[in-house]
Each structure stands twice: as C-alpha cells, then as structure tokens.
Amino acid sequence: YLNDIRGLSWELEPIVALCFEVGVLLSLALFARTALMDPGRIPPKPRGSSGVEELMKALGPEHVGKLPDFNRLCTTTWIYKGLRTKYCTETHACIEEFDHYCIWLNCAIGKNNHRPFVLLAIVEAMTQLCQMYLIWATSSQLGESDTHVVQFVMNYPLLAMIFVAHIFTTPWVCVLVMHQLRLVATNMTTNEMINRYRYAHFWTESQSRGMGSFRNPFHRGVLRNCFSFWWARDRSVMVDVEAHCAGECCQHHS
Known part of the structure; x- marks a missing residue:
C-alpha cells in the first residue's frame, strides 16, 4: 500500500485515504491504551x-x-x-x-478501559471499511475494466488477501460495535446480559412464581445512560425502580 497504491488512493479518494491513515494511527493508540491500562x-x-x-x-x-x-x-x-x-x-x-x-x-x-474499548471497535470498523473501499477503487484503475480484478490479484496478492480477510472480519467488528452501543444505551454490560437470569436485582419478585418480570435497575433513559458512559462515569448508580414506575403511572393517568 505504501509503495504502490498510496499515491493513487490520495488522487482518487483523498478524504477516504485520510480517514484510513488517521484510523490506523488511532486504532494502534486505542489498542495500546485499552490493553495496558488498569x-x-x-x-x-x-x-x-x-x-x-x-x-x-x-x-x-x-x-x-x-x-x-x-x-x-x-x-x-x-x-x-x-x-x-x-x-x-x-x-x-x-x-x-x-x-x-x-x-x-x-x-x-x-470500568476504566470500557470506553476506549468501544472507541477502538468503532475506529477499527471504520478503518477496515475505508481500506476495503480504497482497495476496490484503486484496483479498477490498475488494469483493463474487464480483467482489473484478476490483474490486481496477480500484481498485489498481499492487498488482495487483506481485502478477503476484511470481508470476513469487518462484519464481526460491526456486530461488536452495534452490540456495545446497545449496551451503552441500556446501561448494561456483556456479563449482565448473558447472566441476567442469575442476578436477582434484575428481576421483580413474584409471589406466585418467585421470579417476576425483568427490569434494569441501572437504566435511566438512553440519553442519561450515554452521558454516564462517555462523560459522567457513574454507570453503577441504581434507580429507584418502584418510584420511577409509580411516577410513570401517575403521568399516564393524569
């Protein structure tokens, strides 16, 4: 990439090329920060x-x-x-x-490295998508229109392998991003989502069956949940679920 198609990428798609190169640097920095911090x-x-x-x-x-x-x-x-x-x-x-x-x-x-981890997943997904687009865009300029893909694979096998690898890995990274953003919006963790049936504080008590309906005692609304994750860092503050439900009922009947 650096020796062969970098210049062509900047000529064809300068904005995408800039996003890709910045994304690579950010990915490396976020990777190191997430892995090394407490x-x-x-x-x-x-x-x-x-x-x-x-x-x-x-x-x-x-x-x-x-x-x-x-x-x-x-x-x-x-x-x-x-x-x-x-x-x-x-x-x-x-x-x-x-x-x-x-x-x-x-x-x-x-708690300390969850935020850079989510940022890493987002930046990595965008970087992979940018590189796939650049490889596809530049390959069409390196040969005849009918055979440019074959010529690109023959002349740049490493980039072709990277493109194929991205086809398999990028969807998984995008799924990870959507999964983490959903957890941020609902103020839950992956561990809580998987093991929610084991934690009594996620369930209301039922006199007949023992376990009632699911409720998240940390959920304070999507906007407040996102603010808590990205800025306030107070995700473990519990909500008075009974008072919250009573307030909603009063507003509904008023």
Whole structure:
C-alpha cells in the first residue's frame, strides 16, 4: 500500500485515504491504551479488613431486617463485591463494572478501559471499511475494466488477501460495535446480559412464581445512560425502580 497504491488512493479518494491513515494511527493508540491500562482491578483485602468483617458488621443489631447478600463475597480475594463487580478467572482479580475478557487484547474490559474499548471497535470498523473501499477503487484503475480484478490479484496478492480477510472480519467488528452501543444505551454490560437470569436485582419478585418480570435497575433513559458512559462515569448508580414506575403511572393517568 505504501509503495504502490498510496499515491493513487490520495488522487482518487483523498478524504477516504485520510480517514484510513488517521484510523490506523488511532486504532494502534486505542489498542495500546485499552490493553495496558488498569481495567478497574480491586486489590485483595488484607486480613482484618476483608469482606468478612463487612458482612459481620452488616449482621449487627443496627441492621436488623436487612440481611446482606452472602453471594457477593469473593472467597478468592475476600472482597465484598459491588453489584457490578465480578471476579475475572483469567486475570484472577475482581473488576469493577466487569464487561468481559477480551482474548484479542489479552485483558479484562471493565470500568476504566470500557470506553476506549468501544472507541477502538468503532475506529477499527471504520478503518477496515475505508481500506476495503480504497482497495476496490484503486484496483479498477490498475488494469483493463474487464480483467482489473484478476490483474490486481496477480500484481498485489498481499492487498488482495487483506481485502478477503476484511470481508470476513469487518462484519464481526460491526456486530461488536452495534452490540456495545446497545449496551451503552441500556446501561448494561456483556456479563449482565448473558447472566441476567442469575442476578436477582434484575428481576421483580413474584409471589406466585418467585421470579417476576425483568427490569434494569441501572437504566435511566438512553440519553442519561450515554452521558454516564462517555462523560459522567457513574454507570453503577441504581434507580429507584418502584418510584420511577409509580411516577410513570401517575403521568399516564393524569
């Protein structure tokens, strides 16, 4: 690309070529930042100030009637985890707002690096689409109209292989982008979406069946969810679901 079709790309599609080259640099920077920064790791608790002591305090007389959730005690790090803090078996640590473990970056995605991870996915998808377009546009200028594809493959096999690879990888990256943007809009994590049936705080209680309807206690509306993810960084603030539902009912009947 640098030696053969870079100049032609700038002549034919200067804006797309600029977006591609800027996208490559941004992708490398976001890749390094996401992979190297702390995802939100919580250090293990020392003896005497661990989650066990927190549970013992919660069982005191001043907390009568409010039993703590013993399932939130991590028996590996002895941390009394928050609702969105999960133990990552790959990194052997509790991660705040744990989303998932990324095998491509070899790191956990959590509170601190979730935002650059989503940016990386968006930039990577746009960069791949730009490169596919540039390869296709320049290939038509490098030979006769009827055989330009064959000539391009014969003369530039590496670029042809990259184009074929993008055909298979770009759709998956785009699906990842849509998946992550949907989670941002609904204020959920990948872990919560997959394991939502295991977490009681995502379900209303039903006297007849035990588990009622699904409700997201972190959902505050699409705009506020997006603002919380990209700027405020307070995604773990819970909404008073009962009061919120009551308010909507009052507005509906007024």
